[in-house]
Amino acid sequence: MSTRRPSRPVVVGVDGSHAAVSAAVWAVDEAVRRDVPLRLTCVVDGADDAGSAARDLATAEIAVRECIVAIETDRTPVKIEVEIRQGDPTAVLIEASRSAVMLCVGATGREHTPGAALGAHIGELTSAAHCPVAVIRPDSSALDTSGVVAEIDDSCDIAAVLEHGVAEARGRHATLSILSTWQPRFTDIHDTQARAAGNRRTRAGLERKLDWLRRKHPDLTIKMAAAQGSTTTYLHRHAASVDLLIVGRTRRDGLCDLIGSAGHATLIDTMCSVLVCPPRSTL
Known part of the structure; x- marks a missing residue:
């Protein structure tokens, strides 16, 4: 038995x-x-x-x-x-x-x-x-809508971030937005056309890289998102529709801007919680 x-x-x-x-x-x-x-x-x-x-x-x-x-x-x-x-x-x-x-x-x-x-x-x-x-x-429960954002970069945590992003979005019946940020040239910081072009270029790269994810999860609405500068900038612009951000533990920009006292101050105007994923080998 x-x-x-x-x-x-x-x-x-x-x-x-x-x-x-x-x-x-x-x-x-x-x-x-x-x-x-x-x-x-x-x-x-x-x-x-x-x-x-x-x-x-x-x-x-x-x-x-x-x-x-x-x-x-x-x-x-x-x-x-x-x-x-x-x-x-x-x-x-x-x-x-x-x-x-x-x-x-x-x-x-x-x-x-x-x-x-x-x-x-x-x-x-x-x-x-x-x-x-x-x-x-x-105040995370005060948000009427549920949106999940999975941030990916060139760290080794992409697999874990995508795995948990899919699970969280499916469990909430929510759209999964996969976000990648990019840095402009100094001369393009305030150039709206350069920003639009950079966003299109980054989203196109995500579409090519993650086409397999949509095919694997046809029941899930998956969108590709791009942001010039930082993830926190994206969260502030979408504060009314995002309540969970999923990131890798070893993300390129570190975690200080998202968690702890610094993160609380940075995200004070949002209701976004953060899920930090270790690499899959440690799960």
Whole structure:
């Protein structure tokens, strides 16, 4: 008689912040789509005295309960697991990612609560996690439409980005836009004709390179997109229609402009969350 291996959960880092609650609600669909548990993980410091330990535990339980209430309000049935652990929040979540199908955290943390370091150390999580990491903005659920953008460049993460882009777009019944950026010559920065020509040239290159993707997924609407300069410029121009950006961990321009405190400031006028994918060899 064979025994079924335990399902790899979707793990949510809980730290008492509004963004963490949003991450928990966002993660529900990810868990339901995969038919796996949703695990709420809150990490407290190892207090030296019993009184501090008890207070930390009580605060952690409140933070987890806030997430559960929000999930239950959404009325989507999902199996919820709760884990409250002691230690360094970043180290604990990186370890948890070994057995997770996805790790979800809020884009901003909350001071003076268990796991407050999460917001400050998102960069560490995304660079060392053993699974994709979703960094969720606290207002991500306010967007009426659902749009998925997969950014590709000359890094080694293209396969992982496309794989998750297809899965996320299909799960949301959304259009998948595949984005590539290009840099103009200094003399063309403000030349609208040069910008239009550069965009056409970049989109044509994507069409040739990724024709196989459309043929492989004929049921999915896939569009090619180009942007002069940076991905954040594209996101600001399409802020009303994009709620998830998928990027590779080793993207050419790094991650600082998309996640952590710098990313939060850059994307302050958008509701776009970010899914960071490690190379397929580490998934």
